Amino acid sequence: MKFRPYLYILIILTTFTACKTRKPVVANVPDVKKVYQSQLDSFLDVAKQMQPVVLNDSTGAAIPSSFMSTVNFNLRKPNYVIIHHTAQDSIQQTIKTFTMVSTQVSAHYVIGRNGTVVHMLNDYLRSWHAGVSKWGNVTDMNSCSIGIELDNNGLEPFSDAQIKSLMLLLARLKKTYNIPTANFIGHADIAPGRKTDPSAFFPWKTLAEHGFGYWSDEVLEPAPADFDPAIALRLMGYDTSNLTNAIRAFKLHFIQTDTSPQLTQLDLNVLYNVYRKY
Structure with missing residues (x-):
């Protein structure tokens, strides 16, 4: 009977440890791998197809075609x-x-x-x-x-x-x-x-x-008086269909301390400097 308290402590510690380690880092990992492999197999099946394209002219007649595999x-x-x-x-x-x-x-x-x-x-x-x-x-x-x-x-x-x-x-x-x-x-x-x-x-x-x-470089050359920021942003790659959004995105990346839609002279100088690198 005198060992019973120690037995209770052992049971409590064992239960706590089991609960602590029971939660997996990623749920349903085996299922995820199964789905991944299944989709990959489907893509491979598509890639292995060697069927010629089927085309018809304006009268509905089939145009001769074949599949000749390149190497x-x-x-x-x-x-x-x-x-x-x-x-x-x-x-x-x-x-x-x-x-x-x-x-x-x-x-x-x-x-x-x-x-x-x-x-x-x-x-x-x-x-x-x-x-x-x-x-x-x-x-x-x-x-x-x-x-x-x-x-x-x-x-x-x-x-x-x-x-x-x-x-x-x-x-x-x-x-x-x-x-x-x-x-x-x-x-x-x-x-x-x-x-x-x-x-x-x-x-x-x-x-x-x-x-x-x-x-941008540490020393910035001032943007020319005729510098068009919209053209510069578009040539860099930005979608300028909404110029305000494009300016904000540019400043979030290259200015960071200010993401307002207005371009200060410093912003224009940075834009001019960066866009010339693209």
């Missing part, structure tokens, strides 16, 4: 990197969001506050991260880009560990896919007025110093 082809590769912040509370919440069919949103990579990198989709596959967006003449950014989500609610600075991992990842992507320096941009750049990520806290200057995107 010169490969996978399409990404040409842009789009950076986001998750606007969620944790990396676990984001991973759960990206593994639910109902959300219809995803990314290739998610980087946690502690620098942990979660690779969620093969780089050659099309992620659903950009949504309705436009950059230059490209109106389907999902088809030509890699989406990287940073675990951040948009109201706080990004951690050093997170940015360090991001820089290493960007260096790998740039080298692997030969991505141009100008093509490292943010979600707000391609969706002005609709998105604001990766927020004014994001260190675009640091990225530019390492070859991922551009930044």
Whole structure:
């Protein structure tokens, strides 16, 4: 009987430990992998089809056609990197969001506050991260880009560990896919007025110093009197159909301390300096 208190303590500790470790980091991982593999198999089946195109002339008569396979082809590769912040509370919440069919949103990579990198989709596959967006003449950014989500609610600075991992990842992507320096941009750049990520806290200057995107020089040449900011923004890639939104997106990226829709002389000088790099 004298050992009973110790037995009770052991039972309590065992129960507490079990409850503490019971919660998984990612829910339904086996199901997620099963769905991923099933969709991948479906894409492979489509890619393996070798049926000729069926065409008919104006009278309805079939035009002779056949499938003669070429030997010169490969996978399409990404040409842009789009950076986001998750606007969620944790990396676990984001991973759960990206593994639910109902959300219809995803990314290739998610980087946690502690620098942990979660690779969620093969780089050659099309992620659903950009949504309705436009950059230059490209109106389907999902088809030509890699989406990287940073675990951040948009109201706080990004951690050093997170940015360090991001820089290493960007260096790998740039080298692997030969991505141009100008093509490292943010979600707000391609969706002005609709998105604001990766927020004014994001260190675009640091990225530019390492070859991922551009930044203005320390010494700025004054913009000429006939300088047209709308044309400059459009040539950089911004959608200027709503000029106010385009200006805000530009300032969120390149000014950061002020995101108002008005362009000061300093803003014009920065815009003139940056646009000449593109």
